[in-house]
Amino acid sequence: MSGLFGPIMVIVWKDVLLELRSRDLVVSVVVFGLLVVVVFNFALNNTPGRSEELAPGILWAAFAFAAVLSMNRAFVRDQEQGGLEGLLISPVSRDAIFLGKALTSLIFMLMVEAALLPIYAVMLDFSALSWYLMLTIFLGTLGFAVVGTLFSAMAVQTRSREIMLPVLFFPVLLPVIIAAVEATTRAVGGETFIGLGRWLPLIGVFDALFLVICPWVFSFVVEE
Amino acid sequence: MANTQSMERSGGLGGFPSIKTILALITGVMMLVDLYFIFMVAPTDSVLGHVQRVFYFHVPIAIVSFLAFFVVFISSLGYLIKRTPKWDAVAHASAEVGVVFVTLALLTGIIWARPVWNTWWTWEPRLTTTMILWLIYVAYLMVRSYAPTQSKGAIYAAVVGIIGFVDVPIVYYSVVWWRSIHPSPVVGPFAQADALDGTMALVLLFSLITFLFFFTYMVAERMELRNTEEALGRIRFTLRRRGR
Numbered sequence: 001m002s003g004l005f006g007p008i009m010v011i012v013w014k015d016v017l018l019e020l021r022s023r024d025l026v027v028s029v030v031v032f033g034l035l036v037v038v039v040f041n042f043a044l045n046n047t048p049g050r051s052e053e054l055a056p057g058i059l060w061a062a063f064a065f066a067a068v069l070s071m072n073r074a075f076v077r078d079q080e081q082g083g084l085e086g087l088l089i090s091p092v093s094r095d096a097i098f099l100g101k102a103l104t105s106l107i108f109m110l111m112v113e114a115a116l117l118p119i120y121a122v123m124l125d126f127s128a129l130s131w132y133l134m135l136t137i138f139l140g141t142l143g144f145a146v147v148g149t150l151f152s153a154m155a156v157q158t159r160s161r162e163i164m165l166p167v168l169f170f171p172v173l174l175p176v177i178i179a180a181v182e183a184t185t186r187a188v189g190g191e192t193f194i195g196l197g198r199w200l201p202l203i204g205v206f207d208a209l210f211l212v213i214c215p216w217v218f219s220f221v222v223e224e
Numbered sequence: 225m226a227n228t229q230s231m232e233r234s235g236g237l238g239g240f241p242s243i244k245t246i247l248a249l250i251t252g253v254m255m256l257v258d259l260y261f262i263f264m265v266a267p268t269d270s271v272l273g274h275v276q277r278v279f280y281f282h283v284p285i286a287i288v289s290f291l292a293f294f295v296v297f298i299s300s301l302g303y304l305i306k307r308t309p310k311w312d313a314v315a316h317a318s319a320e321v322g323v324v325f326v327t328l329a330l331l332t333g334i335i336w337a338r339p340v341w342n343t344w345w346t347w348e349p350r351l352t353t354t355m356i357l358w359l360i361y362v363a364y365l366m367v368r369s370y371a372p373t374q375s376k377g378a379i380y381a382a383v384v385g386i387i388g389f390v391d392v393p394i395v396y397y398s399v400v401w402w403r404s405i406h407p408s409p410v411v412g413p414f415a416q417a418d419a420l421d422g423t424m425a426l427v428l429l430f431s432l433i434t435f436l437f438f439f440t441y442m443v444a445e446r447m448e449l450r451n452t453e454e455a456l457g458r459i460r461f462t463l464r465r466r467g468r
Contacts, residue, residue, distance in 0.1 A: 150387075157376065164370060167359075168384065171356050171360045182402065202398060209390065213386065213387065220383065
């Protein structure tokens with residue numbers, strides 16, 4: 001286990017350190033997240049009575065856009081400086097590289113969401129103090145991070161990579177977005193686990209399935 | 225013996241037509257018979273009238289497009305495991321033809337929906353899943369052509385072919401469950417499909433077989449086109465090297 005865990009932590013620490021020094025990802029994505037709420041507020045005519053109905057949708061649309069934006073950068077730094085080749089020739093399994101990258105994306109996204117959630121709760125007028133909401137956000141973001149990291153590794157190599165990632169990302173993650181919106185609606189409405197119905201298990205199944213498939217296919221994506 | 229190259233090109237043995245030519249002939253004849261069956265033999269629907277006949281195109285096309293993406297899935301797996309170009313050629317051809325079929329399925333569905341459900345589009349599970357299928361496999365073709373090299377494109381496409389296919393049932397069930405809490409006012413006479421009389425069911429079956437042949441022929445044609453493309457690429461490569 002330490003054979004996988006050690007390298008993962010090294011990769012995560014490398015990316016976190018880079019981010020701590022430059023701070024060009026988390027801060028800009030948070031600003032973007034605020035802009036999305038402003039746009040949706042006017043696009044959907046969010047009046048106080050409708051807030052409860054619209055808030056979960058706006059929340060997840062913003063999180064999904066923010067995820068694509070931050071994941072677009074996941075491999076760019078490695079690509080530009082040749083860091084990915086360095087990682088690939090180092091005696092580390094491909095699974096560890098994938099899981100390290102996915103964990104980094106998960107951490108960055110959770111940081112962004114932790115910064116945005118209280119602001120959204122105020123602006124969209126809902127109560128964010130629910131463990132089930134936290135669990136929904138964690139599971140949904142895990143799905144975003146796992147599939148997004150795989151697609152990001154492909155998109156960074158293609159022409160017009162900024163477009164390629166969302167084109168791949170959104171159709172595949174539609175079930176997570178649907179389930180997360182539904183679970184959030186219920187969690188914000190004060191429901192507990194039973195009240196959330198099938199939606200959390202659905203995200204859980206999605207995450208588990210792609211946590212198995214994505215590391216396997218990732219080894220083909222990065223091979224030379 | 226005298227001209228092996230032209231023999232290769234026609235793909236046949238001596239004077240015999242190639243499998244592709246035979247497929248084309250069968251498909252052509254069946255297509256004509258199918259049209260005759262659909263417009264002359266199948267009875268007019270008592271409720272929906274003639275517009276119901278679009279059903280004999282729509283259902284087979286939709287079924288064949290799902291089959292096409294299943295073929296993409298299997299051959300993508302085959303390509304990642306075996307790494308022989310043949311698997312990739314099948315996946316590529318099947319995906320391209322599948323995208324054409326799923327586009328036709330969506331268009332014929334819209335033609336059907338307007339008079340029958342009184343709306344062009346509804347976010348019903350099958351429609352939504354078909355739309356998502358279309359988006360996933362368009363992305364499949366995009367990632368293949370935008371990849372830095374052809375071999376990378378083949379691998380990326382295979383990855384999307386696998387992930388996409390695994391994702392489709394999850395998309396379907398999430399929309400079914402979503403639907404069950406957002407009932408739609410436009411749910412049309414769904415039972416219509418079950419209430420087929422004998423002749424209608426036979427015409428539908430014949431139409432399905434016709435479109436299966438049509439699909440197989442298109443895939444064979446596309447794979448041959450790919451061979452030609454590759455041959456042309458090689459010729460261009462050697463010419464360029466000789467030129468400089």
